[in-house]
Amino acid sequence: MLKLENYEAIINKCSHCGYCQATCPVYLEDMLESHVARNRLNLINQVLILKTMPSTPRFREILDRCLLCTNCTQTCSSKVPVDEIIIAARAETGKSTLGGLKSFVMSKMLQQRGLTGLMGKAGSLVQKMGVAAREMPQLASKPFSQIYSGTIPAQGEQRGRVAYFVGCGTNFLYPDTGIATVQVLTRNGWEVVIPAGQVCCGIPAMAEGDLAAAREMVATNLNLFDLDNVDAVITDCTSCGMMIKEKFSKMLNPEDPLQEKAQAWAGKIYEITDFLQQQGLSDRPASLYASFTYHVPCHRGWSPTVVDAPRELLGNLPGAELRELPDPEKCCGAAGTFFMEHRDLSERIRSHRVEQIEASEVQTVITQCPVCRFYLSASLNSQQVTHPVIMLAQAYENVSQE
Amino acid sequence: MSGLVKDLARLIGDNNVLFQPEDLLAYANDATHYFRTQLPDAVVLPSSTQEIARVQAYAYEHQIPVTPRGAGSGLSGGATPVKGGIVVDTKRLNRIVEIDRANMVAQVEGGAVLQNFHRAVEERGLFYPPDPQSMSVCTLGGNVATRAGGPRGVKYGTTGNYVTGLEVVLPDGSVIKTGGKFVKQSVGYDLTHLMTGSEGTLGIITGVTVRLVPLPPAHRTVIVVCETLDQAAEIVSEIIARGAVPSMLEFLIKLAITVMNNYVSQPLPTDGEAFLLMEMDGTPAQVESDVQTIKEICRDMKAQEVLEILDEKAAQSYWNARSNIYPLIMTIFNRCTSEDITVPRSRIPDLVRSVQEIAASVGIMIGLAGHAGDGNMHPTVLQTEINDEMAARANKAIELMIRRGLELGGTISGEHGIGIHKQEYLAWELDQVQIELMKRIKAAFDPRGIMNPGKIWVEGGAQ
Numbered sequence: 108m109l110k111l112e113n114y115e116a117i118i119n120k121c122s123h124c125g126y127c128q129a130t131c132p133v134y135l136e137d138m139l140e141s142h143v144a145r146n147r148l149n150l151i152n153q154v155l156i157l158k159t160m161p162s163t164p165r166f167r168e169i170l171d172r173c174l175l176c177t178n179c180t181q182t183c184s185s186k187v188p189v190d191e192i193i194i195a196a197r198a199e200t201g202k203s204t205l206g207g208l209k210s211f212v213m214s215k216m217l218q219q220r221g222l223t224g225l226m227g228k229a230g231s232l233v234q235k236m237g238v239a240a241r242e243m244p245q246l247a248s249k250p251f252s253q254i255y256s257g258t259i260p261a262q263g264e265q266r267g268r269v270a271y272f273v274g275c276g277t278n279f280l281y282p283d284t285g286i287a288t289v290q291v292l293t294r295n296g297w298e299v300v301i302p303a304g305q306v307c308c309g310i311p312a313m314a315e316g317d318l319a320a321a322r323e324m325v326a327t328n329l330n331l332f333d334l335d336n337v338d339a340v341i342t343d344c345t346s347c348g349m350m351i352k353e354k355f356s357k358m359l360n361p362e363d364p365l366q367e368k369a370q371a372w373a374g375k376i377y378e379i380t381d382f383l384q385q386q387g388l389s390d391r392p393a394s395l396y397a398s399f400t401y402h403v404p405c406h407r408g409w410s411p412t413v414v415d416a417p418r419e420l421l422g423n424l425p426g427a428e429l430r431e432l433p434d435p436e437k438c439c440g441a442a443g444t445f446f447m448e449h450r451d452l453s454e455r456i457r458s459h460r461v462e463q464i465e466a467s468e469v470q471t472v473i474t475q476c477p478v479c480r481f482y483l484s485a486s487l488n489s490q491q492v493t494h495p496v497i498m499l500a501q502a503y504e505n506v507s508q509e
Numbered sequence: 510m511s512g513l514v515k516d517l518a519r520l521i522g523d524n525n526v527l528f529q530p531e532d533l534l535a536y537a538n539d540a541t542h543y544f545r546t547q548l549p550d551a552v553v554l555p556s557s558t559q560e561i562a563r564v565q566a567y568a569y570e571h572q573i574p575v576t577p578r579g580a581g582s583g584l585s586g587g588a589t590p591v592k593g594g595i596v597v598d599t600k601r602l603n604r605i606v607e608i609d610r611a612n613m614v615a616q617v618e619g620g621a622v623l624q625n626f627h628r629a630v631e632e633r634g635l636f637y638p639p640d641p642q643s644m645s646v647c648t649l650g651g652n653v654a655t656r657a658g659g660p661r662g663v664k665y666g667t668t669g670n671y672v673t674g675l676e677v678v679l680p681d682g683s684v685i686k687t688g689g690k691f692v693k694q695s696v697g698y699d700l701t702h703l704m705t706g707s708e709g710t711l712g713i714i715t716g717v718t719v720r721l722v723p724l725p726p727a728h729r730t731v732i733v734v735c736e737t738l739d740q741a742a743e744i745v746s747e748i749i750a751r752g753a754v755p756s757m758l759e760f761l762i763k764l765a766i767t768v769m770n771n772y773v774s775q776p777l778p779t780d781g782e783a784f785l786l787m788e789m790d791g792t793p794a795q796v797e798s799d800v801q802t803i804k805e806i807c808r809d810m811k812a813q814e815v816l817e818i819l820d821e822k823a824a825q826s827y828w829n830a831r832s833n834i835y836p837l838i839m840t841i842f843n844r845c846t847s848e849d850i851t852v853p854r855s856r857i858p859d860l861v862r863s864v865q866e867i868a869a870s871v872g873i874m875i876g877l878a879g880h881a882g883d884g885n886m887h888p889t890v891l892q893t894e895i896n897d898e899m900a901a902r903a904n905k906a907i908e909l910m911i912r913r914g915l916e917l918g919g920t921i922s923g924e925h926g927i928g929i930h931k932q933e934y935l936a937w938e939l940d941q942v943q944i945e946l947m948k949r950i951k952a953a954f955d956p957r958g959i960m961n962p963g964k965i966w967v968e969g970g971a972q
Contacts, residue, residue, distance in 0.1 A: 125643070169531055
């Protein structure tokens with residue numbers, strides 16, 4: 108369980124070196140040391156563990172002003188799981204005052220999929236809050252769950268069977284990612300199983316410190332899939348992937364009977380391009396006439412190869428021109444629902460990213476995070492943002508047109 | 510909100526002043542929180558020299574202590590505001606003002622981050638060698654204030670060897686510019702190099718001019734595996750004696766390699782007791798010939814194994830791991846106190862032997878790593894438990910090592926500075942006449958004693 112008491116020893120592993128200043132998007136924007144991991148940890152230690160300081164609104168603000176992007180966790184050689192400690196501290200201090208839309212999204216929409224009435228409500232809430240349409244994700248006319256479900260057979264000789272965990276981003280906002288994922292998998296000899304009734308992976312609720320809600324979602328998903336007969340669980344979203352690989356087990360009590368299932372998921376979860384690159388493509392796409400760059404999602408630490416896969420899959424196709432950004436791994440500022448409550452900060456973080464992308468003059472930006480995709484799209488005028496598996500699917504279309 | 514905070518807000522804007530305890534906590538120490546932490550009364554976040562000068566003049570008028578701060582990554586407690594007062598965070602003065610190729614110099618603001626500066630000059634085929642291992646975050650102003658160095662010291666020297674000019678806000682708020690872009694200057698006292706290593710006690714460094722050198726076209730990493738620590742130390746001495754000059758020559762014990770292996774893509778062998786991590790740089794021919802010399806020496810001295818790392822990525826990952834050795838070691842221990850003893854290079858074998866003896870006699874673990882090529886070792890006292898008995902042993906070991914370093918003709922600090930950590934040892938190295946002279950210099954700069962008070966020497970003067 109993500110309880111602060113479980114982190115009392117490891118919080119002291121922070122050497123106070125301060126190297127986390129190098130990669131914290133919030134610190135690099137605010138330039139306040141209070142907003143960098145070294146101090147967040149020290150503060151949590153003083154307020155919630157040692158109780159030498161009171162819990163104040165400013166304390167809660169410092170906790171809330173964290174993207175949970177894990178850049179500090181990845182930078183930290185002392186291996187302090189900063190993100191988990193922040194989540195545990197948020198859980199301990201009670202729920203933050205969630206915005207109406209945000210709490211609605213969290214508690215209803217993500218737990219109960221496919222209820223069109225609910226989605227309509229969400230839409231009207233968006234309007235009520237007066238948020239500019241471009242700054243809020245547009246729901247797809249038809250969620251992915253109404254496009255594909257059940258078992259989709261492999262084309263040609265079957266190489267194996269995979270289960271497809273469909274994230275909320277793909278289901279509600281970007282069904283095209285899901286369609287491409289199914290097409291590319293089946294085309295390469297993989298039978299795809301999409302169990303009905305999937306819910307959110309739980310990461311947004313976990314990020315809020317609402318661990319009970321997150322646990323509910325984890326349990327629902329774990330009970331829904333039978334992993335005995337599949338070779339892998341596929342996700343197209345790096346944040347779902349991180350949640351499944353690193354956090355599912357931590358949402359459960361150590362003695363929870365679901366632990367075994369959580370471990371099995373952790374052992375079988377792959378991001379789609381990572382999986383395809385590792386397994387190799389049996390059906391070669393022949394051409395991709397496009398210049399593109401890769402915006403690397405922050406939640407990349409759970410697989411050492413997830414950042415190489417899109418580059419390797421697409422970069423060498425005929426006609427493909429991959430132009431690397433000066434800092435491919437720089438955060439876009441969206442961070443789940445963070446941008447809804449910290450609009451000014453998120454926009455400032457995004458502006459640096461957008462500047463680099465525009466200077467690169469590519470046609471397309473690829474990224475495996477639906478929130479990055481949405482948030483960058485909202486600010487880019489000349490570039491489209493898409494998932495690498497969609498580009499790969501297009502590369503196959505190019506072949507069949509020739 | 511106190512009168513102090515209101516006044517500071519009036520001077521530089523209320524968005525640039527921190528006063529809530531949750532914020533002050535972040536500025537209460539540097540990377541050595543276990544020595545001492547002290548909340549300042551306020552933190553200011555100025556963006557210009559003029560803003561710093563305004564704050565400084567105000568502090569002077571009201572006799573308020575001022576502690577300048579870079580990244581807070583120091584290892585001596587130099588940025589800890591032990592007397593409270595105002596912390597002046599310089600990190601928003603972070604522009605690279607000019608890279609002047611014609612004159613092979615660059616000008617930066619004091620808060621510019623070293624790694625960003627490295628990238629900017631290297632993109633232009635130029636090179637700024639000083640490389641304190643906190644380079645991903647540390648600032649040029651902080652580097653100057655602590656006379657910081659790093660692995661490249663063996664061939665290229667440290668920050669002090671590159672600074673040619675400074676902009677400094679003096680304790681009374683006046684601003685001076687010392688030195689310049691020129692290669693030579695013989696005009697009065699060398700204030701540039703007096704400020705260098707002054708640890709914030711004479712003024713705040715807001716601008717830095719440094720000389721650059723051409724970026725060496727080739728470099729190669731070599732790792733020597735040794736059976737014993739003594740053997741590794743002897744090889745270091747032999748390399749220096751034979752005139753081979755690696756650009757970096759690091760001494761690492763097995764423990765260091767073990768933790769570094771958690772960080773690198775291709776783990777290193779751990780079948781030796783000590784390791785030398787080296788880099789040769791220069792023209793390709795020069796690098797090749799230096800590598801051959803190193804190999805010959807290692808053969809003559811019967812090193813266990815010599816590995817040439819041709820894969821650039823792997824080589825870089827070893828150096829990155831080396832930079833992170835301090836936080837990496839915390840995965841195993843609960844407190845690590847890194848010393849900074851520097852001896853004449855021929856005495857490295859003596860120092861290495863002595864440290865092992867001291868560890869055994871005191872009964873505490875001491876990790877040995879350091880820039881052996883320039884005589885600067887960082888024996889690190891490693892504690893698995895935090896209690897009074899362990900702390901007493903750690904202090905004992907530190908004292909013995911420092912005494913031994915001095916007996917070997919060395920110094921108590923090669924590149925970290927004195928701060929609060931080493932102030933009680935200052936008089937072991939410097940005689941009373943020198944310390945009193947330093948205090949008179951301090952008084953001439955800072956008659957009211959407000960600049961980073963409580964640092965370098967123990968207050969009261971009875972040494």
